[in-house]
Amino acid sequence: MVIDLPESKGGINSGPTALELCVMSFSGCVGTIFAMVAEKMHLSFDKMEVEVDAQQKDGAPTITDVHFILKIKTHAIESKVEKCIEHTMNTCPVGVLYRQAGINITHEVVML
Numbered sequence: 001m002v003i004d005l006p007e008s009k010g011g012i013n014s015g016p017t018a019l020e021l022c023v024m025s026f027s028g029c030v031g032t033i034f035a036m037v038a039e040k041m042h043l044s045f046d047k048m049e050v051e052v053d054a055q056q057k058d059g060a061p062t063i064t065d066v067h068f069i070l071k072i073k074t075h076a077i078e079s080k081v082e083k084c085i086e087h088t089m090n091t092c093p094v095g096v097l098y099r100q101a102g103i104n105i106t107h108e109v110v111m112l
Contacts, residue, residue, distance in 0.1 A: 019054075019063065022094075027052040029094035030068060037087045045074035047112065065104045073112040081109050 003018050005011025016024065031050045038045060048070065055065040072081060085107060089095050098105055 023052055023054045023063070023066070026054075026066060026092075026094045026098060027068065029092045030070070030088060033092040033095075034070065034084060034088045037091065038084050041080070041084055041087070043074065043076045043080055043084050045072050045076070047071075047073040062101075063098075063103050065106070066098060067106045067108075069108050069110055071110040071112055078109060078111055081111070085109070 001021075002015035003021060004013060004015045005017055006013045011017075027050045030052075031048065034048065034050070049072075051069045051071065053067045054063045055067075056062065057064045070081070070085060074081065089105070095105065
């Protein structure tokens with residue numbers, strides 16, 4: 001994996017920054033842990049996608065806020081999906097690290 005900086009910061013923009021990779025790791029962790037928790041909860045789905053937006057507010061040196069959208073195609077009721085997200089966020093190791101670092105995490109569910 002190539003990790004680089006944008007040209008404006010001295011890199012050649014040949015790959016994601018370390019911080020961008022950290023956000024990708026969060027997205028991947030939410031997706032994989034959600035799938036594992038959903039299986040245990042007997043929550044079946046046909047399609048699931050996690051979209052993450054990370055913010056660095058007020059000139060902070062790192063991420064301050066993360067908002068993710070979980071898009072899911074399922075016949076389950078939304079409250080069951082929300083319960084699955086709750087269990088996911090208590091289990092997702094990257095999410096736990098984010099919370100311990102004081103990063104504000106919010107989410108929304110889009111039922112497809």
